[in-house]
Amino acid sequence: MSKMYAEIKRIVDEDISPRMTQIDVINEAITNAIHADATEIVCELNTTDNPADDGESVTPAKKVNTIRIIDNGSGLNDANFESFCKYRSDYKKDLGCKGVGRFVYLKVYEFASFNSQLKTEQEERSFRFDLNFDSDNVTKKSEPISVNRTEVFLSSLARSYLNADRHVDRRIDLDLDKIKEEVLINLIPTLFFFKKNGKNVQITFVDKTTENKTIITPEDVPNFQEKKFFVAEKTGVKTEFILHYFITNEPGKLYSFYCANNRSVREFSESDLKFTLPNGYSGFMLCESQYFDSRVNNERNNFDIFPVKIDLFSTLSWEMINEQLKSVLTTLIKEGIPETEKLNKAKIKEIQEERPYLVNFIAEEDLEIAGFLEKKKIIDNAKKRFDNAKEKVLTSAGKKEYTDTELNEAIQLAQNELVSYVHDRVQVIDRLKTLIDKKERVESIIHSLFMEMRTEDNYYAVGKNNLWLLDDRYTTYSYAASDKRIREVLKGIDEENGDTEILDDKPDLSLFFSHNPNNTERLKSVMVEIKPFDYASKPDRKKFAGIQQLLDYVKAFQVKEKIEDVSAFLITEIDEKLEERLRGDDYTPLFSTESPIFHRFYKESGISIFVISASTLIKDAEARNKVFLDIIRNQSKIQNMLQ
Incomplete structure (x- = not known):
């Protein structure tokens, strides 16, 4: 009658992970041999593959089929066999044995054949370990034994690991160097522990198809x-x-x-x-x-x-x-x-370039070994600290009095929120620069940066806007007219002028307000019109007429929305003929980093019209943003470390 006091199939199915591989089988068998006081272990690996070399295709790698582990340990004597037959045995628990390792064999192979030659008992013992294992079914034979020798042989892979009909093949490559490395990595603690206690173990791996060998020796185990x-x-x-x-x-x-x-x-x-x-x-x-x-x-x-x-x-x-x-x-x-300090500086500089708003929130312990940590992990930790700081400030908001510490934390948070905002602007600029450099049509992208498409409410709060591309004065303009509202005003112009083409060829307009336009007191506005980039191919007379038409739009919106002060920006391509017409109509060229920006102020109506090319718009915005970035980088607490 069996002495395995548990249902083996249930243990294998429920307690052993399906991710087990032949490497796990080898590790388990070698570990068991070491725990049985083995000092010499041989792992023989063989295959049934016979890859043909047709002279044209690459010969496929050989895969492992059979595993044979031979050792000179104490073997399956009475005490070891009793433990083998008991699920979760406490025997050798002090060595880390959990009493379940042998079931790994049955996750990968159908069965394992054991043979143990015992010197003390002068006996050879053999049995087959499978899902129907019976501890009474052990063959014992008296033999003259001069040295202990135990062999575990695994030859029949489970169908979940090798099944030609279902194209399943989870065998490992018969690569001795790779197998040696994986086993060494797994067993380094065990080998180190035994070596420290004066027990040196040698493990030999043999490719039975070639008889090539590689060995793990005590010298492979570092002196920790x-x-x-x-x-x-x-x-x-x-x-x-x-x-x-x-x-x-x-x-x-x-x-x-x-x-x-x-x-x-x-x-x-x-x-x-x-x-x-x-x-x-x-x-x-x-x-x-x-x-x-x-x-x-x-x-x-x-x-x-x-x-x-x-x-x-x-x-x-x-x-x-x-x-x-x-x-x-x-x-x-x-x-x-x-080289630690040099490596740390290089990694922090990378992060400063990518996420300048987070450098003040990098943990001190991360700064100390930044050069050795994954950059993403440093950034994630800093982001978490940044978010925690924001939450802390928001939680304490509304107090009647604040401590100096609370005020300093709020100031630092505000500074870094500004840095985050400036960094976001860099992303916008870089994206637009790339598109223009590749001569992509970017009118719709620029429009989306300024204004949401297909909005229906008369007005809506925009939160953070991208009007800084035009001028940083407009970053506080927090309301915009919807598409619906713009259509209504244009329809009015259409009816007054008898012009049936305006709505059919609706200008690409966006309109922003300094505050909620329902309150008309001291209301200011910015209008943006984006001309198609193929507009430059049109006759200069028609292009200039389009600029004059923009003035009509601005006047109409000024009256309709009761706007006190309005600036309009026309984003288009400016060629020499258009520039000549602009200068002839009292448009003044303003300084910029590339082509001039043309401006005219209509004193009676209080309207300013600016005409600017897309490339100039982006390069001017980049120059202004660079001023902020330089200040941020020079004032960061990290700067002293980088110098």
Whole structure:
């Protein structure tokens, strides 16, 4: 009668992740051998593939079919076999054994064949482990045994991993170097732990199709240093963590893992701690704790730890752990990498160029190792601090009295909101510059920047507008006339002049007000008309007539809306003939960074007309915006660090 006191199929289906691969099988088998005190382990890999080389196509990579693990450990003696037959056995729990690892075999393979030659017992024991495993069905044979030898052989892949009919093939490549690297990364903590206790392990990988070999030796396991740190729970209780680290100035990769039960479980980057080492450096970082040991899942590829939230079971979050871990990393990196300051400056300068409004909210701990952190993560943290600062100021708004700290926080927030606004303007300018450089038609885009399309209410609040493209004086103009309102006024002009073409060829108009036009007292306005860019091909006489027509529109709106002061901007292409007509009609050229802006003031009506090309509009706006950006960059707290 079987002594496996659990339903094996249910364990495999419910407790073992479907993401398991042959690498997990190899890791599990080798780990079990190490825990059985093996010092020499051989992993033989074979394939049934026979890739044909037709001389034309690339030969496909060989895939692993069979896995054979041979070791010189204590084998399946009575104590080990009893533990094998018991689900979630506590045997060797001090080594991190959870009592479920062997079920990984049955997730990937149909069965595993075990053979163990035991020197002490002078006996050879064999059995087949599958979904119908019976612990009584073990073959025992007395034999003269001189050394312990245990073999696990897996040959029949589960149909969920290899099924030709359904075109399923999840086998790994038979690439010894790659397999060695993956196994080493996973087992570094285990090998390090045993090496520290005087037990050196050698693991040989063999490609049975070629007999090529590669070996993990004790020399592949770095001599780690360690640094302890503590993370405090909300209750004040402190939990100990240990960071084992090894950094060398040799080219290579950085491997960084959270570990449990002396095994690599999860990369730092998977828990939102993304950092790298500069070119010419490589190393390992392994963070372990009893807290991790108690919260690792059965497959040892994740933890029951929340990113931010905590509860009665998960009393620490990744955010809390990483905050302290990052502090330790800062000290180690500063001590071990002389280029730290230079790399930090370069990364901060990148962020300052991209997000100048966030530089004052970059956390001090991020500044210390900015050159090694992912830029997006630094920006996300700064954005979170920025939003928290805004929320704090808004929460305390309306108080009768404010402390000096509260006032300073409000002032800093206002300054950075302004920086954010200026930065948004850079995006608008860059987009328009690109379109004009590519000679794209941008009339509709410019119109959308100034005015929403197809609006029906008479007036509406626009909030932030883009009239700064014309002049920064107009940034406070917060109301606009709708498309519906503009059509009504144009219809009036049509009826008065008997001109039936105006509505059919409606000018591209936008009209903005200094305040709600329902209150006409001291009402000012800005009108923008955008002529099609092919307008330049029309006769100059007709183009100039269009400018005169704009004056009619402005006068009509001035009367209809009771506007005290109005400025109108005509955005069009200005050629030499149009410029000549403008000068002849008392239009004055104003200074700009490129072509002149032409202006005429009609004293009796108080109307100003400006005629400007799209390229001049953008370049002038860029020049004005650059003044703000230069001030921002020079006054930032980061500037001192960058000098």
